[in-house]
Amino acid sequence: MDDKRLDLNLLVTLETLLQELNVTKAAERLHLSQPAVSAQLARLRQLFDDQLLLPAKRGMTPTAKAQALQVPLQQALAEVRATLTSHQHFEPWLSPLTATIACTDYLQSAIGIQMIQRLRQQAPNIKLSLCALQPQRLAQQMRDGDVDLALMSPSEAPLALRSKPLFDEDYVLVGRQHHPKLRDNISLADYLQLEHVVVSLDGGVFSTPIDQLLAAQGYTRKVVVSVTSFLLVPELLAQSELVALLPRRLVRHRSDLTQVPPPIAATGFSVGMFWHERNHGHNGQRWLRQQISAMAFDE
Numbered sequence: 001m002d003d004k005r006l007d008l009n010l011l012v013t014l015e016t017l018l019q020e021l022n023v024t025k026a027a028e029r030l031h032l033s034q035p036a037v038s039a040q041l042a043r044l045r046q047l048f049d050d051q052l053l054l055p056a057k058r059g060m061t062p063t064a065k066a067q068a069l070q071v072p073l074q075q076a077l078a079e080v081r082a083t084l085t086s087h088q089h090f091e092p093w094l095s096p097l098t099a100t101i102a103c104t105d106y107l108q109s110a111i112g113i114q115m116i117q118r119l120r121q122q123a124p125n126i127k128l129s130l131c132a133l134q135p136q137r138l139a140q141q142m143r144d145g146d147v148d149l150a151l152m153s154p155s156e157a158p159l160a161l162r163s164k165p166l167f168d169e170d171y172v173l174v175g176r177q178h179h180p181k182l183r184d185n186i187s188l189a190d191y192l193q194l195e196h197v198v199v200s201l202d203g204g205v206f207s208t209p210i211d212q213l214l215a216a217q218g219y220t221r222k223v224v225v226s227v228t229s230f231l232l233v234p235e236l237l238a239q240s241e242l243v244a245l246l247p248r249r250l251v252r253h254r255s256d257l258t259q260v261p262p263p264i265a266a267t268g269f270s271v272g273m274f275w276h277e278r279n280h281g282h283n284g285q286r287w288l289r290q291q292i293s294a295m296a297f298d299e
Contacts, residue, residue, distance in 0.1 A: 083204070171262060171268060194222065
């Protein structure tokens, strides 16, 4: 390879092409025209003496050499990006920052308003995007720079990500205001007779770990509604006789709901903050993580 012909922009284009496997989509991400990306691909083929990407029914297929280049290319460009950004000083009141945070609808509702208000107060030029958490795609999204930060349970997080704990969450038994059967010392027998709502993020599931726990002890509760979003549940409970086990922070400010301790050992969960190595040294991202970590989410 002739080093004099090496162009860093070409390597960025190759990285994007190997991620998208489509010239049009790569051009959109790079903010270039399709002919410009096609021309850069032609130069890359000459540079590496290989076709790199071959036409396929849908998009393109990488050659063996392209597949072998993908990981070291991503690592090398990540180091270059880190070198270029690590020295930059971030001034919250002056510096612009755009960040995409992935989390569940529960977390968007439970802590999203507090988080956005705090960050906007500290950094007026910040732009925040809260997007739906997709655990199966998260590692790739972070490698590609589509997600900067994830707030989630550690049990679902990819192992390769950096992390920091935020808080522990527990469950409360929730129903409408003045629900006649909800009281602080509700018995297990009465609990089992209530009609329950459960949340199934994938949809259509009426059995949760709570039901499995009860079944192991020879009990069954009446699950009559399954929804895909936590956000629907409080409104549904407020207008019916249904009840649900919900994360405490989701309903802590709802005076129109009755909240009591459940009569079963409903194991809570932890929430942590996760990010990719590519963002670890970025001063703006570091400031963002510090601010979120310092928030008192128990208040």
